[in-house]
Amino acid sequence: MSxxxxxxxxxxxxxxxxxxPAIAAIYSHHVLHGFGSFEEIPPDQTEMTRRRGDILAKGFPYLVAELDGQTLGYAYASHYRPRIAYRFSVEDSIYVAPDAPRKGIGRALLSSLIARCTGLGYRQMVAVIGDTQNLGSIGLHAALGFRVVGTLPSIGFKHGRWVDSVFMQRPLGPGDSTLPNQQTKPD
Known part of the structure; x- marks a missing residue:
């Protein structure tokens, strides 16, 4: 028997x-060494606590992924933009620990985030990905139904070079095939 x-x-x-502490450490690495965030100075744990609280207070999911008891990634959704016409659209953010790529962390987080946002009544999810060379994030989003809808070339300057932003989008639930129920609109 095998x-x-x-x-x-x-x-x-x-x-x-x-x-x-794990969330702040993961994000700090990406701020200092990557282009997924356009911040250049990592926020401290107090600021990360405040940011998480703000997301949760607005009713959005803020998730972590564990593997073997270790927190190796986190993800959350937030308003895509603050204007009322965007109320059915969210933006996702996902960060995976630098020592945990290709272990299914990002896929598990994004899949769960998509399901939770769909359940909350949102109709579109947008990913704003720092750097056209961020093939891991672009590939993950594409594998889960996102498509590239635009690129802002050289929109940021970090680590001594110009950095693009890639915009990807996917429908949630029925997407734009039906009108949303105005009585249960996300806020």
């Missing part, structure tokens, strides 16, 4: 304040 070595499951769950 035995299969199944990788341990990625567990996605709502974040807690106890996750802030």
């Amino acid at each position: 035995q299969t070595n199944n990788p341990p499951p990625v567990i996605v769950r709502p974040s807690t304040e106890a996750d802030i």
